[in-house]
Amino acid sequence: MSAVADETPSVVTITPVTDEAKTGTGQLTITLKIKQSITPTVSLTGWTYGGTGNTPSVTGNDGNGAVTYQYKLKTADDTAYSATVPTAAGEYTVKAVIAETDEYKAGETTTDFTIAKATPPPEAPTNLTAAFGKKLSDITLPDGLTWDAPDTSVGDVGNNTFAATFTPTDTANYNNYSANLTVAVTAISATPTAVGTLNATYGDTLADVALPTPEDGTWAWKDSGTTSVGNAGEQTFKAVFTPSSPNYTAVEQDVTINVAKADPTPDAVTVLTVAYGKKLSDVTLPTGWTWDAPATSVGNVGNNPFAATYTPTDTDNRYRWQICTPTTKVNNIHKATAVIPTFIKKENGIVFRRSFFRPDRSVSVSAAAS
Known part of the structure; x- marks a missing residue:
């Protein structure tokens, strides 16, 4: 005969297998063990790449059946499950497989978790410098760092801050990150208009x-x-x-x-007196002065002008001056007209006329003794 339990564990129907089994007397003991189903759930908190992984936990394992865990990428099919715990950043699925026990059926459950990308520890460069007038693109950054706006001017002299982005080599497991980098801007040499002679x-x-x-x-x-x-x-x-x-x-x-060259500063020439019949060479001049024609007669009695030249001691730095005289009208042998000598500066053939001496620089000729 066979025994079949219905949905209610306390009700059992016994059906004889053959006609002979339908008759007779005796005692029949039947013991039934019906396994219950379980409805487990699994949970797993994700972690960051490079960190310590977390352990899954299961609830609803009423029979305390042995639990094993399997992992796969979330987008992979079920044949990809493996007992190896993933370590790379990404989205995954964990499956908890619960073994059958004497009283409970086997079961399994899944959940998704994420291993997040890590942000690399900031290693912002220091001692970045640039000269005034440069751009950020002129400043070399360590590998992985780039300026957000490389065409930006570094600005005025001083410490100026600019945004940069770090892109790691392992982009699958690390995030980009932004950093504000300080640039010390130094002054440059001025370029003024040159001074002429x-x-x-x-x-x-x-x-x-x-x-x-x-x-x-x-x-x-x-x-x-x-x-x-x-x-x-x-x-x-x-x-x-x-x-x-x-x-x-x-x-x-x-x-x-x-x-x-500077104008000379000759000693003043006062009225020079000499007797009739003398020559200019008989008339002593102040230091630096010489008669242009020393053999010339001093002329008739009266005030008579004659040409003389002043030669400074330092001819390299001072001009040579010459005194010239205009024609003098003599009214009589005792008196001549007052004369304002005209001095000319003579240097390298260039003549500059200038009148600045008083009209008493001529020679006063007196009558000769009888």
């Missing part, structure tokens, strides 16, 4: 020689203003340009000064 006169000092006055800075002599410009000719001195902007540093330039 300047002029001065022998005896001047640098304070007497004016430098240009640009709007973007100031020029000044490197040496003290009391420094002499030196001898006649071309002399060179250093001038310093100090920019008004802190983005530039001061620069020096060699400036040429064309030093001209």
Whole structure:
């Protein structure tokens, strides 16, 4: 005979297999064990790449059946399940397989979890420098770092901050990350308009020689203003340009000064007196003065002008002067007209006329003794 249990475990129907089994007497004991189904669930908290993985946990394992776990990528088919715990970043599925026990059927359940990408530890470079006027693209960054806006100017002198992005080599397991990097911007040399040749006169000092006055800075002599410009000719001195902007540093330039000869400062020539019949060579002149024609007679009694030349001791730095006289009208042998001598500066064939001596520089001729 066979025994079949219906959906209710306490009700059993016994059906004889043959007709002979339908008759007779006896005692029949039947023991039935019906296994219950389980409805388990599995949970697993994800972790970050490089970290310690978490262990799955199961609930609903009423019979405490042995549990094994299998893993696969979430998008893979079921044939990809493996007992190997994944370590790479990604989305996965874990399956818990619960073994059958004496009282409970086997069961299985799944859940999804994620191994998140890690963010690499920031290793922002330090000591980044650039000169004023440069762009971020001119600054080399370590491998993996790029400027977010490489065409951006580094800005004014000082410490300036700019955004950069780090892209790891292992993009499958690491995230990009942003960092603000500090750039120390340094000043550059100024480029002012060059100073041209300047002029001065022998005896001047640098304070007497004016430098240009640009709007973007100031020029000044490197040496003290009391420094002499030196001898006649071309002399060179250093001038310093100090920019008004802190983005530039001061620069020096060699400036040429064309030093001209100075006018001489001869001793004053007072009225010279000589007796009639004498020559100019008999008339003593102050130091530096010489008669142009010393053998010439001093002429008639009266005030008579004659040409003389003053030659300074330092002819390299001072001009030579010559005194010339216009025609003198003599009214009588005792009196001549007053004459204002005209002095001319003679140098290298160039003549500059100038009148500045008083009209008493002529020779007064007195009558000769009888």
